[in-house]
Amino acid sequence: MIGEDKPREECGLFGAFNHPDSAKMCYFGLYALQHRGQESAGIAVADGGAIDEYKGMGLVPDVFDMDILEGLNGSSSVGHVRYSTTGSSVVANAQPLVVRHRNRAYAVAHNGNLVNAHHVKAELEDAGSIFQTTMDSEVFLHLFVRSLHLGFEEALKASVARLKGAFSMVVLTSRGELIGIKDPHGFRPLCLGKLNGSWVLASETCALDLVQAEFVRELDPGEIVIISRDGVKSIRTNTPNRRAFCIFEFIYFARPDSTFFGHNVYLTRKAHGRRLAEEAPVDADLVMPFPDSGTYAALGYSEASGIPFETGMIRNHYVGRTFIQPTQSMRDFGVRVKLNPIKELLKGKDIIIIEDSIIRGTTVKTRVKALRELGVKRVHLRVSGPAHRFPCHYGIDFSTKGELIAARMNVAELRDHLGLDSLYYLSLEGLLASTGIDNPVDHFCKACFDGCYPVQFDDNLSKHCMEVRRTP
């Protein structure tokens, strides 16, 4: 269950080629990627020259049942999970997006955000195209079918070349080909796996683990992989001289059992916690996370500091979307609905809380207040990443800059605002160093921390970034 003050991932992708139970493979792949999107789920299969699809609102096991999966025949498939929002949560925006053109059909699943989608769409409409959706992936498809006179591969290359921003995509054709596409900066993850004679594409390695596929490699930035009866063909396009993998995958998004660049997420988060203990030690009776955030960093902090780890707030496992709000006649029992602190454990203690990020700060503030009311003596907050001060333009639903509390307050102000005894953010250097990756500065997008956006999205961008660098 996603925390209420956490950024939301855009999506999770999965594709399977040449598997007798392709739709079920997809189901399990999406199931392992459910943390990347809880709003909707969809699977499309190529069957006998056509594409069948099924999409619905809700979690993967709620959307699909055995009858549905057994109705999705065909040995190639592509699936998608989408993030959870409240407003425009409609099945029309669920993916994969399937279109039919001439005697072919195409299904696209997309993770990321195109910064030039609006301009390209306007251009295509002027030329007489009619769009069915507001999804970025449809822009890609219109470019593609208008380039088909160049041939299939050239059409792929030509249409990808028109896109700017962050995008990992999996495309299925009605002939059963499965195509993986990653943008030139490699913002979003996408990896290739193998399972007997089948091939698999997935956002994270945890999906490969579940279906027991063998990890082959991550797609390179700018790479197009075409999987067909002829094998796996890789097309490389021009790329910039540095990657920009979203560092927040390591801090928060990815499942702890996934691995990127050969580094496991669980162990990396523990390393962040150890580094945090070194950068900001403090004397206390116990260290604990707020569930379900910061657990692994808290274990690392405990390990490095020798302060006991406890799970001092008990989560109600049954919290759902349809929860009723307490009414006026009841005192505000706020945080307790989801979390109940163990009074006997915490009363009169000095405690360290480990969080992985603070967006608006409202949840932290409420929880700290609840701990104070219980009789906790001192509350120290340690955050296992730098402060979020810049919005993301590449597909993460961070609050706008105005809502990012760290963009409006310095650390001392924020400490007081949150009612803490002390507050410390892991340094950007500490974060990068503790990933354990060589030359980490050339691997990551960290724009949300420092405002340096790898892909220009408007004219004021570079100025903006320089200004930030001057005043870190």
Place this chain on the structure above:
Amino acid sequence: MIGEDKPREECGLFGAFNHPDSAKMCYFGLYALQHRGQESAGIAVADGGAIDEYKGMGLVPDVFDMDILEGLNGSSSVGHVRYSTTGSSVVANAQPLVVRHRNRAYAVAHNGNLVNAHHVKAELEDAGSIFQTTMDSEVFLHLFVRSLHLGFEEALKASVARLKGAFSMVVLTSRGELIGIKDPHGFRPLCLGKLNGSWVLASETCALDLVQAEFVRELDPGEIVIISRDGVKSIRTNTPNRRAFCIFEFIYFARPDSTFFGHNVYLTRKAHGRRLAEEAPVDADLVMPFPDSGTYAALGYSEASGIPFETGMIRNHYVGRTFIQPTQSMRDFGVRVKLNPIKELLKGKDIIIIEDSIIRGTTVKTRVKALRELGVKRVHLRVSGPAHRFPCHYGIDFSTKGELIAARMNVAELRDHLGLDSLYYLSLEGLLASTGIDNPVDHFCKACFDGCYPVQFDDNLSKHCMEVRRTP
């Protein structure tokens, strides 16, 4: 989410008297008690001389929405959650059970099991009564209306006196009275709370915490509490000279933030873990629970032994009831659907697993196998309670004796069966001592461990118990 190889609690109870938002109070109370039953939920309110009710299959937030709650007017209410089974899971068996008789109505919510229900029911049917359900609580209601010529209180006493077994009950009358009843051995919990001018009855203190009611006291064994406009009246009935509170509430059932006899469950479970470390030390790289079982005992074990605590298997938070089974064409990826072990953490290590109980052993066996395949070196299992060798007749859905694996194998056989390097159960003495309660042997029912059943349920009972004592 309840583990698949865990015993199931019968139910959770909540009642509210004289509260302007009584139904919503009940909703929140049930919400906090959701772990005691996920099959169905129901709320009944006394409104203007009648009782309105709403019941449904599923979790509390799925059954109720704002419209439903706002339709349940009245200042007194009673609610119930029921455990999750697969078979006869029908709304007809949801509680509270409401009946109308003459110009009155009564709603009953029940936790426990009557051992003489069958005999009393046959007697009543011979006298011309027609039963609507197969619920024990209906037996109580028929006894009650047939005793009403004695007057209200005497009818309560006379009908309770006919019941044998384990029962905590909350009864609501259409006049708005709220009645709490606990059997003479006090098998199941029930406590009284206070909130401004309102009174609350609840299975566990965590429900009082959520609605911010003040804990007053637990009901005594054999006590009947009648809450009305005239205040709280207590009626004591004859009781045996010892209690028989279900010790499994401390080990597994209750929420860690609840308290019984003044002892917090979280801290008690940690004490079990510390005692376990003393009774059965072993050298290892890390200690970890299988989620979500044994976490607190594992923290205690780590604390007493100095061996690092880790959460080495990652739970998929989105596992639901409608999950699809993998098919033949996929290799059995068994345990991974729900849990993925962190290979980078566990490979080549000696590890200690802490469990709170083993019923059929199937889940443990599968998980240990998965750890072995990953390359874990040695696996030591420590269980934070004695071996389950006897079925429960007081309302816990343990497997029958034949399915209790510890009833069929000794510890060495079970260790080999589960594929472990070592296996140790906490001793009954160690369990009782580490509860921290004075003279614990007079407080608990531990029949599932030693076969000594406090209430006779058939003729072979006492023999059975003695035999057990001879061969511990």
Place this chain on the structure above:
Amino acid sequence: MIGEDKPREECGLFGAFNHPDSAKMCYFGLYALQHRGQESAGIAVADGGAIDEYKGMGLVPDVFDMDILEGLNGSSSVGHVRYSTTGSSVVANAQPLVVRHRNRAYAVAHNGNLVNAHHVKAELEDAGSIFQTTMDSEVFLHLFVRSLHLGFEEALKASVARLKGAFSMVVLTSRGELIGIKDPHGFRPLCLGKLNGSWVLASETCALDLVQAEFVRELDPGEIVIISRDGVKSIRTNTPNRRAFCIFEFIYFARPDSTFFGHNVYLTRKAHGRRLAEEAPVDADLVMPFPDSGTYAALGYSEASGIPFETGMIRNHYVGRTFIQPTQSMRDFGVRVKLNPIKELLKGKDIIIIEDSIIRGTTVKTRVKALRELGVKRVHLRVSGPAHRFPCHYGIDFSTKGELIAARMNVAELRDHLGLDSLYYLSLEGLLASTGIDNPVDHFCKACFDGCYPVQFDDNLSKHCMEVRRTP
């Protein structure tokens, strides 16, 4: 589709004994009886010593599907359709009512109304019985199980003897016996049919026709028929010296293809129409019914008078329950939603409308107004039965006396109120004579026309009837 100003029948009954597809037989039987009740439908089957049932709100084909029917195994069955109301339309009141008692179960389907249900119920509650429903049939079942010490047949007789009012019932036991019961006056229809080795009980012969069963005979007033492996056993109870079959079955309720006392309903209604033409001739261009009422009487009127028959108002066949009301901003287009008059046919004409009854008169008034607006010159209304001036106490949901417009106005007043040029009701003598039955006055209940109630329902009854007789 039932007219909006028509009385509502209570129910339709069907039972089948010893048929391999008993539940499906019941389905088709209820289907043929759907006009007797559209609110709910239910079927119960005796299977292996237990009774399974399925009930739901709505029409027979909406409540049941193939899966449900195939799940209802057993060679004996009983089914029920219930009339359509708006208010307390809940599945809890659907029939058959099934209860379990000792090792047996019983299912009852009931058509009619007990005038002493309230008194008997109070007596039973004082003796400790708990009622599940507010249905009359439950009173019968409580009486029955409390008499079982007398033996099965005597218990049936003893409990039927306690009932007063109108009742036809079909009872199914878990041993597979099928029992038909008709009250001593024979208010409601119930007949016996035969189909190879199977026996069938049904409210109307049209249900026998559909399942191709052979009509054997109608049950006699006061008869109990027990169908078992031992054959068909008939028990006669004391009966009054005259029948009181509801004459409105001939006029309106029954399907035109049904037959009572050897007289077909369609032909009888035509005979009413012919008699009406004799009693109240008038010169006109055409004669027509309001759909769907009075069609057959209109054919008879046309035949006797030589005036052409037309269907001058076209019904919209798709009118459903969920129909939206026009709003203020639209002119009231009232009657046209359901019926559109053929302007080209009716404009400037003198027309005769045939109706079978007028209850509140609102619909007639609106329709006549619509005809006037269209330009119809003269409108003569002829009703194929006497005026309804008295409520029914035997199970027909006539409006209360206050709402019966003929109880408040004489014929001249009503003619003016409805905006007619002339109005005539068939005389009671004419109605009885045109049924073609010998000595008809001893066969029918006609209390709604003359206030002579065959079964006393309160102390003022006889007075009331006499008064009526004085002023016909």
Place this chain on the structure above:
Amino acid sequence: MIGEDKPREECGLFGAFNHPDSAKMCYFGLYALQHRGQESAGIAVADGGAIDEYKGMGLVPDVFDMDILEGLNGSSSVGHVRYSTTGSSVVANAQPLVVRHRNRAYAVAHNGNLVNAHHVKAELEDAGSIFQTTMDSEVFLHLFVRSLHLGFEEALKASVARLKGAFSMVVLTSRGELIGIKDPHGFRPLCLGKLNGSWVLASETCALDLVQAEFVRELDPGEIVIISRDGVKSIRTNTPNRRAFCIFEFIYFARPDSTFFGHNVYLTRKAHGRRLAEEAPVDADLVMPFPDSGTYAALGYSEASGIPFETGMIRNHYVGRTFIQPTQSMRDFGVRVKLNPIKELLKGKDIIIIEDSIIRGTTVKTRVKALRELGVKRVHLRVSGPAHRFPCHYGIDFSTKGELIAARMNVAELRDHLGLDSLYYLSLEGLLASTGIDNPVDHFCKACFDGCYPVQFDDNLSKHCMEVRRTP
């Protein structure tokens, strides 16, 4: 409820301009047109520069409720009902079809069939267009947006000019304009009405009657009507020198209370019946329709012949789609499920049945057989139109030629096949003459009778038609 052996109409259209309750107007309009399509219903409204829509499977009152209608704000609207089939019955094919292009949106509702849709679509796909549906109306929209550079009106004219076949369309723009379009032959009906300051477009006048709009005129063949704040503008395009209005609208499709060319459908059908009595008199006891087909022609036949009209088969009004099939163990009670003949009326009689058409003949054959089994002496069938021997290419779902029984048998063969004593089809001359329209041969498409197709749909067309003429 549509007969099972009847051709199916394609659709019904309704549009409202400048009405405060535009969506509700549309609802009632569609409601009156429900007989033209029971598969799906949809309404789109122009609101504040956007178009909102709601579509669903099923009947109008099932698809829409008050909440939905009140959510559809805007003073201009367009609605559509679609015919009922079994196979591809999916909401994706429901209309109106709404697309967004640049800053505008367009909704189209379509009745008819384009014979060149396939070719135009292929051409557009080659130019890079992506189609969302397989509906003809989408072809029109793609043509339209690709012509928009010509300006709005010219784009309309240019795109309509590309279409070949039968089409009546209503288009709504997001600016609130309402456009009516009729193909150059005027195959399908579409008329204009007026209601205070509002304008209405509808397939039939019965829809105008219901919303109490005043009939203004039918659209002319080849006319485009643009209704906007500037009033009603008519654009005439080139048309052939003869109309081709579907004559089957008079015989079967249209509601009897509708009027085309000033001729009422009910009276026209009676005229067909009178002509039939003249062309094919026969001595008999009674004349009757099979419900619900041929009723009005039967009244005409009775009037001209003096033979009494009866409704000798009683329809079960509650037959629904979910009806269960009888099983093997029951004798085939075939026709009786829907219709029960009145034995007492029909036995031993000579009867005339009036039908309006015979497609496959299966239903007629079964019904005649049922009458024979009942004991009817002679059965004469008279059909109120010529024999159907040719499929329709303009939007009517006639069976293919192979399934049209009259294409395979001559009248004598068919008489024997159906088990009749005599069979007669109204002559084409008689049909045309009895419409009462001057020079009828220039007004109608009667291709299903004579194979003369007004619009060429393939190269063998004219040959085909001539051949037919040689062998009538």
